[in-house]
Amino acid sequence: MTAAIRYEHIKTCQQSGARLGRIHTPRGTIDTPVFMPVGTLATVKMMSPEELKEMDAQIILSNTYHLWLRPGEDLVEEAGGLHSFMNWDRPILTDSGGFQVFSLSDLRDIDEEGVRFRNHISGERLFLSPEKAVHIQQSLGADIIMAFDECPPYPASHAYMSDSVARTSRWAERCLEAQEQGTPSQQALFGIVQGGEYEDLRRQSIDDLISLDFPGYAIGGLSVGEPKSVMNTVLEQTTPLLPSGKPRYLMGVGSADSLIDGAIRGVDMFDCVLPTRIGRNGTCMTSEGRKVIRNAEFARDFRPIDEDCSCYVCRNYSRAYIRHLIKAKETFGFRLTSYHNLHFLIDLMRKVRLAIKQDRLLDFREEFFEQYGFNRPDAKNF
Amino acid sequence: MTAAIRYEHIKTCQQSGARLGRIHTPRGTIDTPVFMPVGTLATVKMMSPEELKEMDAQIILSNTYHLWLRPGEDLVEEAGGLHSFMNWDRPILTDSGGFQVFSLSDLRDIDEEGVRFRNHISGERLFLSPEKAVHIQQSLGADIIMAFDECPPYPASHAYMSDSVARTSRWAERCLEAQEQGTPSQQALFGIVQGGEYEDLRRQSIDDLISLDFPGYAIGGLSVGEPKSVMNTVLEQTTPLLPSGKPRYLMGVGSADSLIDGAIRGVDMFDCVLPTRIGRNGTCMTSEGRKVIRNAEFARDFRPIDEDCSCYVCRNYSRAYIRHLIKAKETFGFRLTSYHNLHFLIDLMRKVRLAIKQDRLLDFREEFFEQYGFNRPDAKNF
Numbered sequence: 001m002t003a004a005i006r007y008e009h010i011k012t013c014q015q016s017g018a019r020l021g022r023i024h025t026p027r028g029t030i031d032t033p034v035f036m037p038v039g040t041l042a043t044v045k046m047m048s049p050e051e052l053k054e055m056d057a058q059i060i061l062s063n064t065y066h067l068w069l070r071p072g073e074d075l076v077e078e079a080g081g082l083h084s085f086m087n088w089d090r091p092i093l094t095d096s097g098g099f100q101v102f103s104l105s106d107l108r109d110i111d112e113e114g115v116r117f118r119n120h121i122s123g124e125r126l127f128l129s130p131e132k133a134v135h136i137q138q139s140l141g142a143d144i145i146m147a148f149d150e151c152p153p154y155p156a157s158h159a160y161m162s163d164s165v166a167r168t169s170r171w172a173e174r175c176l177e178a179q180e181q182g183t184p185s186q187q188a189l190f191g192i193v194q195g196g197e198y199e200d201l202r203r204q205s206i207d208d209l210i211s212l213d214f215p216g217y218a219i220g221g222l223s224v225g226e227p228k229s230v231m232n233t234v235l236e237q238t239t240p241l242l243p244s245g246k247p248r249y250l251m252g253v254g255s256a257d258s259l260i261d262g263a264i265r266g267v268d269m270f271d272c273v274l275p276t277r278i279g280r281n282g283t284c285m286t287s288e289g290r291k292v293i294r295n296a297e298f299a300r301d302f303r304p305i306d307e308d309c310s311c312y313v314c315r316n317y318s319r320a321y322i323r324h325l326i327k328a329k330e331t332f333g334f335r336l337t338s339y340h341n342l343h344f345l346i347d348l349m350r351k352v353r354l355a356i357k358q359d360r361l362l363d364f365r366e367e368f369f370e371q372y373g374f375n376r377p378d379a380k381n382f
Numbered sequence: 383m384t385a386a387i388r389y390e391h392i393k394t395c396q397q398s399g400a401r402l403g404r405i406h407t408p409r410g411t412i413d414t415p416v417f418m419p420v421g422t423l424a425t426v427k428m429m430s431p432e433e434l435k436e437m438d439a440q441i442i443l444s445n446t447y448h449l450w451l452r453p454g455e456d457l458v459e460e461a462g463g464l465h466s467f468m469n470w471d472r473p474i475l476t477d478s479g480g481f482q483v484f485s486l487s488d489l490r491d492i493d494e495e496g497v498r499f500r501n502h503i504s505g506e507r508l509f510l511s512p513e514k515a516v517h518i519q520q521s522l523g524a525d526i527i528m529a530f531d532e533c534p535p536y537p538a539s540h541a542y543m544s545d546s547v548a549r550t551s552r553w554a555e556r557c558l559e560a561q562e563q564g565t566p567s568q569q570a571l572f573g574i575v576q577g578g579e580y581e582d583l584r585r586q587s588i589d590d591l592i593s594l595d596f597p598g599y600a601i602g603g604l605s606v607g608e609p610k611s612v613m614n615t616v617l618e619q620t621t622p623l624l625p626s627g628k629p630r631y632l633m634g635v636g637s638a639d640s641l642i643d644g645a646i647r648g649v650d651m652f653d654c655v656l657p658t659r660i661g662r663n664g665t666c667m668t669s670e671g672r673k674v675i676r677n678a679e680f681a682r683d684f685r686p687i688d689e690d691c692s693c694y695v696c697r698n699y700s701r702a703y704i705r706h707l708i709k710a711k712e713t714f715g716f717r718l719t720s721y722h723n724l725h726f727l728i729d730l731m732r733k734v735r736l737a738i739k740q741d742r743l744l745d746f747r748e749e750f751f752e753q754y755g756f757n758r759p760d761a762k763n764f
Contacts (some may be wrong), residue, residue, distance in 0.1 A: 024387075042703070042706065046714065046717075047714070048714065070709065071709075079702060079703065080702065087703075226686070234457070259415075299457070320453070321424070321468065321469075322455075323453075324424065324453040331427065331428050333425075
């Protein structure tokens with residue numbers, strides 16, 4: 001069975017080396033580099049599918065682990081799959097549950113077969129394996145699914161990481177076999193490169209996965225607490241080794257600087273809960289950096305969140321109104337901040353694609369970083 | 383100064399006596415009888431203005447008391463008024479704060495001048511009077527504003543109610559004077575009929591208010607705990623005494639049966655938080671009665687909330703999906719139930735208007751009550 005997705009390379013930015021491309025899927029074409037909003041429980045928090053389309057979300061992500069626990073993949077399958085269940089007809093990517101098993105569960109026991117752990121809601125004992133993760137994802141019916149991997153903590157010793165990478169490679173092979181034995185489908189299964197900050201292990205991981213010939217490759221084990229410089233170094237050591245004809249997906253990354261820096265290092269796809277999570281705390285991303293809209297300084301500020309933004313929120317609502325809603329704990333306020341932040345990152349990627357086209361992504365990076373405040377001596381690790 | 387609103391009577395239902403009409407306002411025409419969604423804090427909870435328009439909300443209500451406390455009427459005025467602040471260009475009605483002063487505040491002290499009470503959020507001591515209530519409403523800039531009244535508890539003695547009605551009438555006159563002394567505007571100030579369940583006092587209240595010649599009249603002091611039969615009796619004693627050329631507004635009523643029964647008794651306008659409040663508890667209004675969508679029976683029910691409904695929610699989402707969202711405490715679930723319930727009541731009033739046009743509102747009532755379950759022996763006081 002051949003996967004139904006295909007990566008089309010359009011051009012490489014002569015200034016930065018970033019890739020402009022398209023991923024063709026059975027549910028439409030995705031312009032890359034792309035940011036994917038996260039819909040953990042079959043909903044991008046606060047947003048309707050129509051709003052996501054209005055802000056030009058091309059693909060969204062959903063979570064195997066969470067949907068397995070509730071409502072259960074069998075129920076989603078009975079509903080006609082995730083697209084039908086949640087009223088989203090564009091592409092969906094589901095992660096494998098690997099990251100959640102390791103980040104949400106205190107009690108876990110890893111062996112060659114898989115992982116035993118406790119349900120983070122009910123405490124019930126559960127078991128997840130490569131076969132089980134693929135089976136669940138087949139029931140959910142996303143367009144792109146992920147291999148089940150171990151996401152080791154940061155930092156981890158070279159010895160631990162070496163064993164972990166070898167197991168993740170064996171698990172990747174089992175995922176492919178499970179997919180082939182399952183109901184034939186048009187799902188594309190991506191392998192996940194691990195290896196932490198160890199160049200030799202990243203190389204090993206890539207060699208293992210390439211030999212299995214996945215239709216796409218994710219880079220996992222980053223954005224887990226390491227400094228940004230480590231992330232960039234790992235990307236520089238990793239992406240040149242990946243096949244140029246397949247998409248590359250950097251998992252769990254959504255800060256503006258990392259999206260740009262990732263694109264410069266040849267990444268095509270990103271996802272993160274950051275824009276909706278900080279939106280629900282009353283924080284907005286703007287062209288001038290983050291603004292904590294709930295702060296008193298915005299009480300009588302009748303300008304839009306971002307004067308350079310043309311999104312639905314910035315066209316219709318003021319900082320003062322949104323602050324009022326947030327102070328009064330009115331949900332609509334969090335809808336507006338979530339909408340704006342998602343639009344901000346989706347629009348940022350549009351600008352990144354344009355800059356690649358114009359061979360000026362490094363210039364764009366410099367301008368954006370300067371205006372956003374990343375170049376200030378007191379710049380936080382946004 | 384003449385108020386800019388005008389009631390146009392189209393026809394009376396020959397079967398029921400209900401009125402079909404239109405209220406012409408500077409911000410558009412309202413078909414009556416009408417249900418007005420409540421946007422307490424300058425937002426109809428969970429809903430965007432676009433969604434309210436999509437479900438054909440013709441006018442919304444907002445709350446003087448709440449907006450006075452936060453963000454403050456001066457801030458709203460500085461924003462260009464409530465319409466501009468909340469991005470709603472159709473008519474708005476603001477209540478006077480009378481009801482909230484009496485329902486939210488434990489500590490209150492009424493005298494001829496006004497009411498001293500404590501802010502229900504901060505505990506701060508505050509004072510509200512007829513003049514202050516009108517002044518706040520002028521700053522907010524709604525199209526229809528309400529006189530400041532006392533809303534006595536149910537039950538109240540005849541002696542208490544008699545004094546209260548007399549004071550509410552004196553306050554009504556002071557509201558008119560305050561309006562005339564304020565900045566000239568196109569706001570229509572409605573008087574509020576009180577008198578509890580005492581026919582003589584309702585009559586007295588109406589006589590007092592009619593002598594002041596308001597552009598519209600509200601019926602207050604109902605839906606405060608009395609049986610439905612009392613409400614219907616009071617309406618039968620009240621509406622025939624009100625001028626036929628002015629709109630009549632029954633305050634705080636939003637259950638399906640009371641909307642129909644109110645229209646039959648000559649009411650033109652209704653408002654209530656009921657549809658959004660029960661929506662946030664996972665309960666939906668349907669043509670077959672209320673459904674508690676969070677219940678286990680709907681876990682694998684892939685039908686829409688209401689198979690007879692054509693709203694956005696029922697066209698796109700299943701009971702199973704909405705139940706999943708609600709169980710997972712996902713806001714989008716409450717958006718969907720709130721949307722459906724508001725649409726249900728707005729659409730009910732459309733059907734009521736059609737039935738009036740066809741001189742068959744009593745037949746419609748019987749059919750609706752039968753299907754909704756109001757005629758069942760175990761029917762709750764929905």
